[in-house]
Amino acid sequence: MGKQEQARQSVSFAIVGTGGAGAITAGSLLLEAAGKAGYAGILTRSVGPQIRGGEAAALVRLATDTVECMPPAFDILVAIDWKNADRFLADMPVAPGGLVVADPSAGEVPAQIGESGAQVIFCPMKELAAGIEGGRENMIAVGLVARLTGLPLDVVSDVFSSKLARKGEAVVQAGLDGIRAGAQQADGFGRDYPLAPARPVKGKRWLITGNEATGLGAIRGGVRFAAAYPITPATDVLEWLAPALHRIGGTLVQAEDELSSINMIMGASFGGRASITATSGPGLALMMEGLGLSAASETPVVVVDVMRCGPSTGIATKSEQSDLNIAVYGFHGDAPHVVLAPLGVADCLFTTQWAVHVAETLQCPAIILSDQSIGQARVLIERPADVAFIGGRKTWAAKTSEPGTDYLRYAITADGVSPMALPGTAGGQYTADGLTHAENGNPSSRSFDQKNQMDKRQRKIEQFDFGDRWGVAEGSGTTVILTWGSLTGAAREAARMLADDGTQVRLVALRQMLPFPTEGLARALEGAQRILIVEQSHGAQFHRYLKAHADLPGEVRRLNREGPRLIGPEEITATIKEWSDQ
């Protein structure tokens, strides 16, 4: 063993190489092995615009406790090659005390790596792999990283063997030899980054992406029908849902476009099945007319928008929080609806399940604003708790024989929710309509019908008890980091870093974007003297939204930027520190 480092609560590494080099496979394998060994972790991929091949990097952070974002800088960077490295190295700075392991055959180490202050060690991964029959350089990288981080080699080897068992003994043996050879190399480096012992957890850990968690949340909430048109980075939600729904008696239809998918799920919902679609910004734009019909006809639907860099095609594989405006304001007419945003990868499950429940209960459209940064991140977590939010639609049972009990689909009720008759129910026949209608559903252009129905649709959402799930408020202090959705993890980490430095700050993050959580937020911001608004939007959509709906106490500043460069904890802490120094 080399120089003994103190055991760490968290260690991070990046494995880079051209598409074919298997960097992502290597990172995924290590993440899974870490999970087996009892650790938490997160993996994100950095991939180029090429359909296949091109540059790829697996960014992994392992920790003894839940982690929700990437670190400011990586401890270890293993470069199988440097091709197109300039395009993505900015995403993975190496810490000054870090270690770069590079294949000497890959050529010169890029200048920015040299400037990081990290130590560079050359290791002939390709040559070592060539010396093993069927050997692959990414397995050498796996062995290297396993040894450097102290992950038990037998666990890594077991995970590899069970994953590759169906490819035959020779393939498994070659991989295991590669892992061992990599580990031996690392022994000679004189460096290590050992993780502290894993904390025991109840039950088995889960390995799941945000998009998968979204799919599972939908199913837990009662969704049995989906229709969608593929779009990056939402396609994974659909590709997970299609077979999953099939296994439990549901179905996913691939629609011809998003105009179709939104209407298909509305049709299925009219038939009584909780339904969902997933898309990204361009698709959400196409769905807006349909969403208006969902609001007017009071047919519940859930639309997941896995946001990417926009406008237009933008950067399909990278994240942004720039669809807040369209989600909140994109409807024509006044169309009360719900917009929710998951607060991290694991929270995609809860938020989606909750969204299904809220949409079904309120018979309105609900939009979920997830994004690429959490949708496509893979995390090791404890099994998400079961929550009781399932379905919830108030249906109409059957006609009684009493006179004057004719069914009124859009009956004006105190809570604004009118029981919905499902096709097949005798006496409940009505026509769902986007035309302004009377209580019985008949088209109407009378002003009181327009007013009464609009009042009712607004009332059902305003009067609903969303409980304390509007967001999170953590920590204390008069300085607040105020953010929403996917940036919560980075903001939380920043608050922790500042606390370690002796500065107490509050973290306030919104999950419920619409209806605006006026009271919850006001309570969370009480006594605040400085508020830093953090968001991944060039136009500061969140800040402007807050200005329209909240009284923000004290002095307000913002840290906002377009994608693809994610706002990280270090930037947030630096901004807060700079502010305190003034």
Add this chain to the structure above:
Amino acid sequence: MNATQFKASDFKSDLDPIWCPGCGDYHVLLSITRALSKLGRAPEDIAVVSGIGCSSRIPAYTNCYGFHGVHGRSLPLATGLKVARPDLTVLVMSGDGDGFSIGGNHFLHACRRNIDLTYVVMDNRVYGMTKGQPSPTTEPDWDSALAPGGTGLRPFHPLVIALASGANFVAREFSGDIKACTNTLIEAINHPGFSFVEILSPCVTFRPDEREWKKTVHKAIVEPTDDPARAARRIMTDDGLNTGILYRGDRAPYHAHVSDDEGDVAALETAFEI
């Protein structure tokens, strides 16, 4: 229930149509309620789905479950409904603007998908609701304010397109021939898969010339065929006023797997455990 237990009036709501006096769509409504009464299904087991247009007003005039959606999207709405609720009989009602222009793409894919739906397009070769603009089936020289002197564009041929896209049943009728319409609708509904029926339905207000249809339409002097090539030749060479069942295919309808079982969600979750 026995088919004879229902009357056409059981399928008619008490809402008065907004249509102009003499509009062909009244006849279509009559044929629809007559056809539905012959199916042996109660009104609550039938859903009538539409888009926007004069013709698309029909759902609320029936006593079935209805969905009057947005312009051009009746087929997706009906697709979702039928896949989620295969137990229902689902009729989709549209106009030539709704179905062939703004909703044209859905038409192709609904034919392809071959879900057990009956798609009725009330073709009046004009946009009635928006007061007289040319539609995809309008003649190239038809003069209007929006296209003075005519569009100069070749009309769209819905039957050929339905056939080429995979519809399993293709027919054309004239709204004024209520008996033929009723019979064809019954056959279309009972035929498995996607059935397409174009009903020539005069817009007396913006296309008064279409009043002549009652004289100019004529029955196809052919037996229905299950050979798409023969059907294509017939349809391609007819004058657009030929009525009858022109194609009856035997392609297996799309069948989705849906059940009311809760399903074993716990089993899905084990896939995430490591």
